Amino acid sequence: MGTEGDSMDLGGKLLVAMPAMGDPRFERAVILICAHSADGAMGLIVNKPVTELNFSMLLAQLNIVPGPGPRDIRVHFGGPVERGRGFVLHSPDYAGGAATMAVPGGFSMTATLDVLEALAHGAGPRRALLALGYAGWGPGQLEAEIARNDWLTADAADDLVFAPEDGGKWMGALRGLGIDPLLLSSVAGRA
Numbered sequence: 103m104g105t106e107g108d109s110m111d112l113g114g115k116l117l118v119a120m121p122a123m124g125d126p127r128f129e130r131a132v133i134l135i136c137a138h139s140a141d142g143a144m145g146l147i148v149n150k151p152v153t154e155l156n157f158s159m160l161l162a163q164l165n166i167v168p169g170p171g172p173r174d175i176r177v178h179f180g181g182p183v184e185r186g187r188g189f190v191l192h193s194p195d196y197a198g199g200a201a202t203m204a205v206p207g208g209f210s211m212t213a214t215l216d217v218l219e220a221l222a223h224g225a226g227p228r229r230a231l232l233a234l235g236y237a238g239w240g241p242g243q244l245e246a247e248i249a250r251n252d253w254l255t256a257d258a259a260d261d262l263v264f265a266p267e268d269g270g271k272w273m274g275a276l277r278g279l280g281i282d283p284l285l286l287s288s289v290a291g292r293a
Contacts (some may be wrong), residue, residue, distance in 0.1 A: 110245055112138045114206025116262075117145065117244075117253040118275045121286045124252075127182050130272040133237055134191060134258055136205045143244045146180040146191050146211070146233040148263050149271035157232065160188070161222050164215065171224035176268070180233025188234055190217045192227035193260070207258045229264040254279060 117133040133145040157175045161168055180189055194210045196202070201214040210227070220226035239247070247253055256279050265271055276283045 110138075110248075112143065112244070112255060114209065114258055116256040116258045116275055117248075118256055118272065118279070119253060120251055121283075122251075128237070131237075132262075132271045132275050133181070134205070134209065134263055136191075136203065136209075136211050136236075138244070140241060142241050143239040145237045146189055147178060147237060148191065148231060148233070149268045150179040151268050152177045152179050152234060155234075157221075160232070161218065164218065166215070166219055166222050169223035173221045173224060173226065173230070175221055175230050175232050178231055178233045178268075180235045181237030183236050183238045185235035187213065187236075188218070188232055189213045189236060190221075190227075190230050190232050191263070192217070192230035193264075194227075196220065196227035196230075208260060209258070209263070229260070231264060254281070 112135045115135050117135060119128050119131040123129055131147050132149040133147050135143055135145040137144045155177050157177060158168065158172070160177060190212050192210050192212065194204070194208055196210065196212070196217060198212040198214055198216050201216065202210050202212045205211055217226055221230060248255065256275050259278065262271055262274050262278065265274070273283050
């Protein structure tokens with residue numbers, strides 16, 4: 103499980119899309135990298151809410167009957183891979199056993215119905231967001247995209263990742279790096 107010769111481990115870091123990002127799926131995306139190794143990387147976009155589906159609709163689709171005081175968790179587009187699969191990114195105060203993966207930086211991720219059932223009954227982790235699908239990279243692909251200046255990397259602040267206002271996360275991540283978003287040209291590098 104070591105990082106033989108691979109000095110870049112971005113687990114628990116944020117990827118912040120540069121304005122010149124060519125892929126519309128990742129335009130102004132903020133992605134929390136959940137796992138990164140020589141085999142590739144996996145992350146969840148944390149700032150693109152799904153407008154056509156809310157948590158109660160999702161529970162109904164999964165035949166989960168909410169209990170008293172269900173939590174209202176926002177549903178996000180987590181990435182283009184396996185869009186029918188849900189991932190709950192949450193604070194580390196909930197453990198779904200082997201189904202819960204620790205994410206560096208004080209986050210956890212659970213991809214089983216148990217966490218949704220807990221949230222539907224007003225329990226579960228203190229902070230959570232639900233992502234449908236994920237972003238994935240093959241070996242060396244993410245490193246190449248960073249070298250090409252597609253992404254900036256930043257530390258993942260809990261308050262930014264779980265902020266109630268998705269629209270401000272991209273600018274907030276840039277400001278956290280000391281970058282004024284207005285100084286980043288969206289036409290840089292276009293020939």
